[in-house]
Amino acid sequence: MKNMSKVIKKGFVLLACAFMLLCGSLIPALTVSASAEETSSDRYYDEYPISTYAVDSVTVNYTTRTNELKTTVNGAPDYYANTNLTNSCGPTAGGIIVGFYDKYLEDLIPNYRVYYPANGRYRIKDDVYIPAVMQELYTLMRTNVDDVGVSEADCKNGLKTYVEQKGYNINYSSVKNVWGTFQLESVKNAIDNNKPVLLFCDEVGLISVSEADHYDKIVTLSVQNRHVMVAYGYSIIKYYNGNNQNFRTDTYLIVSSGLMTPSTAYVQVNTTSWLDNGYIVSITG
Numbered sequence: 001m002k003n004m005s006k007v008i009k010k011g012f013v014l015l016a017c018a019f020m021l022l023c024g025s026l027i028p029a030l031t032v033s034a035s036a037e038e039t040s041s042d043r044y045y046d047e048y049p050i051s052t053y054a055v056d057s058v059t060v061n062y063t064t065r066t067n068e069l070k071t072t073v074n075g076a077p078d079y080y081a082n083t084n085l086t087n088s089c090g091p092t093a094g095g096i097i098v099g100f101y102d103k104y105l106e107d108l109i110p111n112y113r114v115y116y117p118a119n120g121r122y123r124i125k126d127d128v129y130i131p132a133v134m135q136e137l138y139t140l141m142r143t144n145v146d147d148v149g150v151s152e153a154d155c156k157n158g159l160k161t162y163v164e165q166k167g168y169n170i171n172y173s174s175v176k177n178v179w180g181t182f183q184l185e186s187v188k189n190a191i192d193n194n195k196p197v198l199l200f201c202d203e204v205g206l207i208s209v210s211e212a213d214h215y216d217k218i219v220t221l222s223v224q225n226r227h228v229m230v231a232y233g234y235s236i237i238k239y240y241n242g243n244n245q246n247f248r249t250d251t252y253l254i255v256s257s258g259l260m261t262p263s264t265a266y267v268q269v270n271t272t273s274w275l276d277n278g279y280i281v282s283i284t285g
Contacts (some may be wrong), residue, residue, distance in 0.1 A: 006194025014173060023204060042276060045087035046227035056205075056220040060248060062239040063214065071233030072194045076100050077114065077122045078263040082131050082138075090150035091137035092258040093198060093228040094159040098133055100196050100232070101168075101283040108166050108283070109133055137162055152200050152277060155228060159281075168283055171268045172198075175278035182272040186252065188234055190280040197231040198281050199255065199267075204229075204274040206257055206265035210236070210252075218250075221262070226276070230256045 069246040077099035081092045090236040099122065103106040103115045115122050119163050125131075141150045150158070153177030157174060175197060187197055203221040204227060216237070235255030236245050252266035267274070 001034065019236055038143070038271075041151050041153075042200075042202070042226055043147050043149045043151060044155065044226045044228045046089045046223055046225040053252060056222070059215055060218065060239055061215045062248075063241045063242045064244070065216070066212075066238045066240075066247040067238040069233070070188070070191055070197060072100070072191055074103075074120045074122060075254075075264075076196055076230060076232035077125070077130075078256050079125045079130055079134070080253075080258060080263060082134050085134065085138050085143070085174045087144055087149040087230045088134065089160075089258050090141050090155040091134045091143060093230050094141065094155065094162070095130060096230045096258065097133040097159060097196060097198060097254050097281050097283075098137075098162065100129065100230070105168055105285060107282060108163070108168065131163075147178065149226075150228070155200075156198075156279070168285055171282040171284075172279040173282070175280060176224055182269060182275060182278075184234075184251065184269060186280065187220055187278070191232065191234055196252070196279050196283055198279045199229050199231055199253075200276040200278065201227045201229065201267075201274050202276050204267055206259075206262055207253075207268060208262065209235075209252075209266060221265075227258075229258050229280070231267075232256060261277040 056212070077096050079092060079095050079099060081088045085091065097112045098108050103120075103122070106113065109129055112126075114125075137158055139158075140161045142154045143150050146154075160170050173186075173190075175183055177183055190197060194271075203222060203224055205222050207221075208219045210217045210219070216239075231253040235252045235254060236250070237250045239248040239250075242249050249270075251269050253269055255265055255267055257263060257265050269275075
C-alpha cells in the first residue's frame with residue numbers, strides 16, 4: 001500500500017508539473033494574441049494629393065466585347081476632400097453618402113439642394129454647404145484623435161450620428177458573408193435598388209478603361225495607403241476573340257473616389273484582396 005501511495009503521489013506531482021508547464025506556455029501565447037488584436041485597428045487616412053502612385057497599363061485586343069453596366073440613379077456626388085482637413089478620406093466618403101441621400105431626404109443638408117432639378121444630376125461640390133458637412137463629419141468621426149485618420153468603427157459611427165441628428169435612420173449591411181468572402185450579387189442588387197456602398201480599402205487600384213477600335217487600354221493608379229470611398233455602379237466587361245470565345249472577363253465597381261483626380265474610377269473585383277470591408281448604406285426617414 002505504501003508503494004502504491006508513493007506511485008499515486010508521484011503521479012499527482014508529475015501531473016501538476018505538466019499542468020504548470022502547459023499554462024506557462026499558453027499564457028504568453030494568449031497575451032500575444034490579445035495584444036495583436038488590440039493593435040490591429042486599421043486606420044484610413046489617404047487624401048489628395050497623393051505622392052505615391054504606382055502606374056500600370058495594359059492593352060486588351062479583342063474582336064467583340066460586351067459590357068453589363070449599371071449605376072445608381074444619376075450616379076453619385078464626386079466630392080473631394082476639404083483642403084484644410086488632413087487625413088480626411090473618411091469624412092469625404094461620408095459626405096458623398098450624405099450628398100447622395102440628400103437628393104431624396106433633403107433635410108440631411110438643410111437649406112441646400114444637391115442636384116439640378118432639370119435633370120436630377122448631382123451638383124459639383126460647392127464652397128459652403130458640402131465643406132460644412134465634411135467638417136462636421138470630421139469631428140463626429142473623431143478624425144486624427146486616436147491616430148491618423150479614422151478607424152472603420154469611428155467612420156461608421158460618426159456618419160450614423162450625423163444622420164440620426166438630422167432625424168433619419170441609417171443601416172449598414174456587409175458585402176461579405178460570414179466567411180469573409182465578397183458577395184458581388186449583393187452589391188449588384190444594392191446598386192440595382194439605388195443604394196451606394198461604403199468601401200474600406202487597402203492599397204486599392206483606381207482604374208480607367210478607354211475603349212478604342214477593337215482594343216481597350218486599361219490604366220491603373222495604385223493608392224498606396226488605406227482609403228475610404230463609395231461605390232455606385234458596376235461594369236462587367238467580357239472580351240471575345242474571332243472564334244466568339246470569351247477569353248477574358250473584367251468585373252469592376254464604379255466608385256466616387258473622394259479624390260480631386262481621378263474623381264471617379266473603376267476598381268476591379270475579380271480579386272478583392274484590397275477590400276478590408278464594405279457596407280451597403282441605407283438611409284430612410
